[in-house]
Amino acid sequence: xxxxxxxxxxxxxxxSARAPVVPSVDQFSAIASCSGLVATEFSYRKDEEIYGEGxxxxxxxxxxxxAVRTYKLLTDGRRQIGAFILAxxxxxxxxxxxxxxxxxxxxxTTVRLVKRRSxxxxxxxxxxxxxHLWTMTAGDLRHAEDHMLLLGRKTAxxxxxxxxxxxxxxxxxxxxxxxxxxxxxxxxxxxxxxxxVSRALSQLSDQGILVFSxxxxxxxxxxxxxxxxxx
Amino acid sequence: xxxxxxxxxxxxxxxSARAPVVPSVDQFSAIASCSGLVATEFSYRKDEEIYGEGxxxxxxxxxxxxAVRTYKLLTDGRRQIGAFILAxxxxxxxxxxxxxxxxxxxxxTTVRLVKRRSxxxxxxxxxxxxxHLWTMTAGDLRHAEDHMLLLGRKTAxxxxxxxxxxxxxxxxxxxxxxxxxxxxxxxxxxxxxxxxVSRALSQLSDQGILVFSxxxxxxxxxxxxxxxxxx
DNA sequence: CGCCGGATTGATCAGTTTCAAGGCATGTGG
DNA sequence: CCACATGCCTTGAAACTGATCAATCCGGCG
Numbered sequence: 001x002x003x004x005x006x007x008x009x010x011x012x013x014x015x016s017a018r019a020p021v022v023p024s025v026d027q028f029s030a031i032a033s034c035s036g037l038v039a040t041e042f043s044y045r046k047d048e049e050i051y052g053e054g055x056x057x058x059x060x061x062x063x064x065x066x067a068v069r070t071y072k073l074l075t076d077g078r079r080q081i082g083a084f085i086l087a088x089x090x091x092x093x094x095x096x097x098x099x100x101x102x103x104x105x106x107x108x109t110t111v112r113l114v115k116r117r118s119x120x121x122x123x124x125x126x127x128x129x130x131x132h133l134w135t136m137t138a139g140d141l142r143h144a145e146d147h148m149l150l151l152g153r154k155t156a157x158x159x160x161x162x163x164x165x166x167x168x169x170x171x172x173x174x175x176x177x178x179x180x181x182x183x184x185x186x187x188x189x190x191x192x193x194x195x196x197v198s199r200a201l202s203q204l205s206d207q208g209i210l211v212f213s214x215x216x217x218x219x220x221x222x223x224x225x226x227x228x229x230x231x
Numbered sequence: 232x233x234x235x236x237x238x239x240x241x242x243x244x245x246x247s248a249r250a251p252v253v254p255s256v257d258q259f260s261a262i263a264s265c266s267g268l269v270a271t272e273f274s275y276r277k278d279e280e281i282y283g284e285g286x287x288x289x290x291x292x293x294x295x296x297x298a299v300r301t302y303k304l305l306t307d308g309r310r311q312i313g314a315f316i317l318a319x320x321x322x323x324x325x326x327x328x329x330x331x332x333x334x335x336x337x338x339x340t341t342v343r344l345v346k347r348r349s350x351x352x353x354x355x356x357x358x359x360x361x362x363h364l365w366t367m368t369a370g371d372l373r374h375a376e377d378h379m380l381l382l383g384r385k386t387a388x389x390x391x392x393x394x395x396x397x398x399x400x401x402x403x404x405x406x407x408x409x410x411x412x413x414x415x416x417x418x419x420x421x422x423x424x425x426x427x428v429s430r431a432l433s434q435l436s437d438q439g440i441l442v443f444s445x446x447x448x449x450x451x452x453x454x455x456x457x458x459x460x461x462x
Numbered sequence: 463c464g465c466c467g468g469a470t471t472g473a474t475c476a477g478t479t480t481c482a483a484g485g486c487a488t489g490t491g492g
Numbered sequence: 493c494c495a496c497a498t499g500c501c502t503t504g505a506a507a508c509t510g511a512t513c514a515a516t517c518c519g520g521c522g
Contacts, residue, residue: 072380074462080383082376095369100376123362127354130361134354137368138326144375145313145331149303151382152311152422156510183469191383196510198470214519215469231305387478414501424479429502445487446501 028062028090028112037122039112044105051092053102059113061092066109067180070101071188081189083143084181086170092116093136106180151191154231159190160200161229164210168220179216259293259321259343268353270343275336282323284333290344292323297340298411301332302419312420314374315412317401323347324367337411382422385462390421391431392460395441399451410447 028039041064044050050061053072061068068085082101085091093116094100123130150159163186167177179186183194190197201218204210209226211219220226259270272295275281281292284303292299299316313332316322324347325331354361381390394417398408410417414425421428432449435441440453440460451457 072376074380074384076462078384078462080380082379095365096373100373123365124358127356127358127361130358130365131354134326134361134365134368137365137372141368141372141375142327142331144372144379145303148313148375148378148382149305149311151379152419153305153309182467188383193511194469195471195512199510202470231307231309413499425500426480426502427478430478433502 028060037114037118039114041110041112043108043110046105046107046109048105050103050105050111051099053099055099056097057092057094057099057116059092060090060116060119061103061111061113062090063087064110064112066111067106068103068109068111069106069181069185069189070103072101079188080191081185082147083140084167084185084189086180090136093133093140095133095137106185156190156192156196157200157203158229158231159192160186160197160204161226163190164204164218164220165223165226165230168223172220175219176213177218177220179218183215259291268345268349270345272341272343274339274341277336277338277340279336281334281336281342282330284330286330287328288323288325288330288347290323291321291347291350292334292342292344293321294318295341295343297342298337299334299340299342300337300412300416300420301334303332310419311422312416313378314371315398315416315420317411321367324364324371326364326368337416387421387423387427388431388434389460389462390423391417391428391435392457394421395435395449395451396454396457396461399454403451406450407444408449408451410449414446 039062044066050068051057051059063085065087067087068091069081070083070085070091071079071081073079083091084106085103091103092099092113119129119133123133150162154162164177167179171177181189183197186192187194187197192200201210201212204226205212207225209220209222209229211221213219270293275297281299282288282290294316296318298318299322300312301314301316301322302310302312304310314322315337316334322334323330323344350360350364354364381393385393395408398410402408412420414428417423418425418428423431432441432443435457436443438456440451440456442450442452444450
């Protein structure tokens, strides 16, 4: 039962020379193998919707390459991005019958997916799978709790500094960060406008805390100072 | 936290005879009975800390009477309240070994508690318990996702309107809402100052959308208009 | 080369915070 | 029973942060 070497190390996403980003313990593979499910692949083009808020939650996904944003909208179009999902990350695991956020590909993206219902059935008989599901949801909750603090109480520069450290931790294996998302996405994640994000980045650049190779290629020069800025 | 109602087929064995405020479906009792645990009681005075952020998560709690706030602090004291926990709600279920937010009694409060470790052991052998734990964490996640949208993208009046509808749903059994928390707590929940909360409430009062019996006793006069305001 | 989308930068605007004063209810002691 | 202190809330005015409006600018690409 199981095997399948799912996940050869996931190839780099954004054309920069980087090491694979998949965590050493791959929960998705672990779950899939526990439950005897075979994961299939699917690809989405940049800005393509993967699922919409309120739609039945049929599948659980793992990003193989590319990146995904999940978000909620207000009636007049104001958008709050809840999370950026990078290579190796799992998403779409909304316990309950429907998705509570919309998911869209930020860049051309390939995912693996399994039927959510199968996972739940597996969880019903396999405690290990059930524990994995709980742990993953708990991880999302932890992120959301941290992000509420950011959105409710941090200043613009503190938000951007926090964002940079998060992205640095998650995708900068070589000291170089290749951001897959545009300034508007960053703003909608941080509860700011794209202009304010741009100004904060310029300010950090002026202070020598970071260096731009290009607008989305950033090298952090002083993580210590950045860490002090996040409050 | 844990304000959603799910249908649990499990009979209540340990539900408290002196807690008529508990919702008809009591997840906490359901879990306790599944796992064969006996819940003990404990009381806290107004503003007393129940557990601190970072402390080992020893117990899981249910409010019998009173109310609790959970929050995170920045280094300079700025506070973000993550949730208000009311009678019947469960809190302290942080998967992982330590609490990620501080919990404090808003008013004199009585709780039931069980050892978290016991719950996890129970979940390891009883899939029904495991599913309950997952469902409760998922409920917290849902709340956090909605709250991120509020904190990141709603205006002051929209936040207060959203807050009023949430509290109305959760504690107004008679059309009258008796808020247990002060304006500062509301502000720290909504990412606003207490003055801005006060001004928004006055504005809604001026518009006839609500009526004050006293500062914390509020009657909603026009839920429809309020619902339009939440955006 | 010139276009185009994304990013930066500048100037002004607006909403919320901050600072400050006063009101109102509750409780306490004379 | 009243005077006064206290905590919480409301309201006003000024200050400030981030938003909005408006030009460029820059890099990639047809």
